Amino acid sequence: MLKLIRHVLILLLLFSFTKAYTQEKESLPYTKKGQFYFYWGYNWSSYTDSDIHFRGSDHDFTLYDVVAHDRPSKFTLETYFNIFNFSAPQFSTRFGYFIKDNWELSLGMDHMKYVAKQLQNTTITGWIEEDGTTTIYNNDDIRLLYSFLQYEHTDGLNYINLGLRRTINIINKGKFDLNLIAGFESGIIMPRSDVTLLGKDRSDRYHLSGYGLNLVGAINFTFFEKYFFQAELKGGYVNMPKVLTSFEGDIASQDFFFSQTNISFGGYFPLFRRKVKD
Template identity: 40%
Template sequence: MKRLLVVGLMMSNFVFAQKAKDTLVVKDFDGSTAPVRKQKPAPLSKKGQIFVFYGWNRAAYSNSDIHFSGDGYNFQLNNVSAQDRPTKFGIVYFDPSWFTVTQYNFRLGYFIKDNLALVLGIDHMKYVMDQNQTVNFKGHISDPQFANRVENGQVNLADEQFLTFEHTDGLNYENLGLEKYKNLIHKKNIDLVWSYGAGIGFMFPKSNVKLFGNERSDRFHVAGMGTDVRSSLNLVFWKNWMLRVEGKAGYINMWDIKTTLNNKPDKASQDFVFGQVLAGIGYTFNTKKYN
């Protein structure tokens, strides 16, 4: 065989190569040369690669039982429904000074080995209790003004006098996940990469709670933990730019939700299942240029 294998020549240091934009020139034993094409780098695959991502989400929540305790009360509201609160589309989605107003997502991923990434994520969701609902009540309230609002084991929340309850700045899930990546399409100008994985993290909400007409509680606080499973499709184009669509389902348990502005022991707790769909744009840093 006249022609040496490219890999063998490169490793033996008996290669006489001339760099071109996308080719290697390899010299044979007879002095002739032949071009060997370099392969396009595969995004989201190699150990040491990094990606960043920013996008926006819609979320949905299961009904939950919310337990309240404090001086003069200890009760639970059962089967409470809630929704997210997406911001109306406009310049606010692209103005950096207003980015926390929207339901946003951030990702920073690092490939700890081929096709396996460690991903730091911030999921800024919003959770708003439906105000127009009547829920089951269990427990006691010593203040007769609010105890009298309970009728036949139920309380109507519609007039906002008994309770308003939100995590709107927001339901912040700070998480760390492992994601496995698989390249589905690898063409000259485009790649399609699928990923799946799971994550765990802590809940850092800024809860907006007003109970019994007291001063509103509205401050950041580590309230509990969450866990999730997720899957995404990543369309990589122009070598480094990425469009990402991700679906996620998980469980949140917050056992220390602050309901007052002071250091009183008043608090609430709840747990629920959530689902989330997000989309946005990212950028990949391929630290290894060629396969």
């Protein structure tokens, strides 16, 4: 929670700075209308506690204030630099097009991971039917064990989003530029959830579960007006009313706030070659 608050405060400071920096500056060659960019990188994320509501023919209950964390891959050359293993870590990728000088519209995907902490103590309200016996809970204490529930979006809390961003140049030295970027993004959540509940077979299918929205702020270091290194902070909200939990049609619903740190590398190039007049 504290990490999320810190990220939001940093984003608000960045947006305040970009708003105060209102004088129009000439766009750089790579931020002019018609330019295109692509980046690839990796992310680390954190989540607020979440109430998760589970529904099915033999159960209807809510777990309150469930603690969850991300699961970044351990750094190895094989994991992060093998092209056949590129989707295993938590990654972020983005395509962008400058629709106006210094303004770009982009499409991206943040492959985050969400893991409900095991062996945590929480509370439960609702009912569960097992072997013909119905157990009713009313804000009772419960300990999350694998024998009861495993709840993860580890094949991806996949956030596919459209964004509008503005670039502001701070330092322009020709071979090296420093830029600030601020924007807003929104899109859909397409997880492949790893959920085992009450011993049932997991669904393990990609599915449209909900939506997300977020603010983003970034520091961009551009070299030779072609290549860049970018560090991003994101703070946003995810609402998933339909998470598949079994092949029997059982579902779960939850919502939470998230913060994310991205480190990315990319390059600029023109989408269309401009004709040179004689």
